Amino acid sequence: MKGTAAIVGGGVIGGGWTSRFLLNGWNVRVFDPDPEAKRKIGDVLSNARHGLPMLYDCALPPEGALSFHPSIGEAVEGAEWIQESVPECLELKHATLAEIQADCDPLAVIGSSTSGFKPSTLQKGAPRPEQIIVTHPFNPVYLLPLVEVVASGQTAPSILAKTKAILGAMGMHPLIVRAEIDAHIADRLLEAVWRESLWMIDDGIATTQEIDDAIRFGFGLRWAQMGLFETYRIAGGEAGMEHFIRQFGPALQWPWTKLVDVPELTEELIHKLVDLSNAQSGHMTIRELERKRDNNLVAMLRALKQQGSAAGRLLLDHERRLRPALAPAANLMTARRVVPTDWTDLNGHMNESRYGQVFSDAAEAVMALVGADEDYIASGLSYFTVETETKFLAETHAGERFVVHTRVTEGARKKIRCFHEMRRETDGTLLATCDQLMIHVDLAKRRACEPPEEVQQKVEALAALHASAGGLPDA
Incomplete structure (x- = not known):
């Protein structure tokens, strides 16, 4: 779910909302009268570009387009989501919401970042009170998933439903507050x-x-x-x-x-x-503290994701929606992502054990492609790696984007042999390669066995496709 979002107020919270939408593929239109707004949002966005992609074991969607506008009316034009993030002054919020409603789509969500005001208080005197809802986030908005969603008796059910759907699609957790109360819950x-x-x-x-x-x-x-x-x-x-x-x-x-x-x-x-x-x-400067905070949050959230617990469950669900559907191809891209900060060692580059994780993930993509997916494994069959040869060819650092292309070089009977190439996405530098042999196994017996015919046919077809294509093309 992607579209156009308008951010009215570009402070710390507005900048965080800008980053969350932009990095999830939305076009973002910003209004803030502060002459430093572009620089300030740029600083927040820089941290978000560093931190958010590290949470995922796949690539985020391509960034949307970011634009700055001289008036609220121009910023909100055509937006499906409008986030008001001006200071906590009720008169200012009423005036801002009035300007927004004068020019925005009547069906757009108008969310307020207010940490204290009730939605009915914000809706007072509005021409379309049903359009306004409280969507209170937590800093940094681009990393922390919680958003307190508060509706009043006048809020349209369609606006509440749309709010939940959009926030959920961006990997956030819309916590629906049952009743209006000053300062909400958190x-x-x-x-x-x-x-x-x-x-x-x-x-x-x-x-x-x-x-x-x-x-x-x-x-x-x-x-x-x-x-x-x-x-x-x-x-x-x-x-x-x-x-x-x-x-x-x-x-x-x-x-x-x-x-x-x-x-x-x-x-x-x-x-x-x-x-x-x-x-x-x-x-420490504020920017240094922010980067330290973000790196800590990334490491903690990734640990929770590994356990499938709490906020980590949200990341797993969002990641599944982000992963592109893989189809047989001569140039098979099996991984595309960012190196997270917790993958580096004392030398400041990616630890050798993490390359094993990268190529394991690439192999799992191949397995899923031939039908050996989660349901297949739950049925009692899988492929086990029995041999790898990895070559480390260039340094890889936290924050770098990379892709893995895989060629199936052998696909007979119980075997799948994969050759993986890991390249830096920005310049195509070959970072590492891995020759990996997997054997089909019966999980109950923990012994090798022949795969079902439909899986074996897919393995053989993929091996034949890659044999006819020759070597892996440069990324």
Whole structure:
């Protein structure tokens, strides 16, 4: 699902939305009166181009076209999705939404990035309130999949359905908030932690770094893959949540927190916060911190994808939609992707074990092409690699795009022999080759066996096609 999106407001969130749409193949039209908007969005987009492709084991679609426009009316013209990301000022949002609706398609989604306002508040006085919906993302929008989707009683069901479909098609998780509430769900949870943290800083109990350490070395790691309630269910042991509640429920009566109070943001507390934060992270620029954050998120999300869990499940589902359908061809491209940051070693280039992953993925593409796909393996049959010879010919670094072309050089009886060539996509440099022999096996017996006739015919046809084509052409 691709089309044209308009981004009204090009700050950190607007730039993130721009990147998410653009890198998923949408054309993006931007309006922001800031004369630095193009540069600022360019900085965010640079990070997104570095990070987002690393999450996937296949290529993202070709980028859409990015354009900047002098007025809201011009930016929203012809857009199917319009994302309002102006500052959290209700008067400004009302004025902006009015300008958008004056010129946009009545059937377009108008999503607001608001972190606090309810949709009914935004819709007040609008000529078409049914078109406006809250779509609150999380920074960085191009990596984090969560979007809180909040509709009001006036929001059209078709707009809600379209919102869910578009966000899902971009690998995001539209969390439908059941009822309107100020600050939705996630920010209300975050504010509770934020308020208690301010009290501990104001009372001299902890520094900004100590509070961050408590989160990132402890419960933050659990929350990243299980959330709050699954984590506490496990904490209850074999008896689960009931035991946890009975054991720790009385603590709710103890004066552990000050959530009913708000510390006064005095100049003294503000200066204290700023000084502590500078001491913690002032040695790095914001761009350096963003890149560090993005690399960490890529590594964590890829680990979750390997387990098929939490946000990793979203990536797997999105990746399946992104993979092009493979058809028999003389020039068979079996992989096209970006080298993720967690594939590099101390020398700064791709670790040799990762080449094995690349060629294994290429071989699985060949297997699927001849009918030995996931369903085939679930039926009890597969191909096992019994021999490889890999040659490393040039360095490969994180962020580089590469393609693999494969030729089936042998396809008789139980055997499939593949010859893979891995090339840098930008200049065609040959990076590595692999000669790989696979044998058909019965998974129940864990022994070699003949493949079914329909699979064997496809293997033989592919081998014959590649034999007639000769060597692999240059990429």
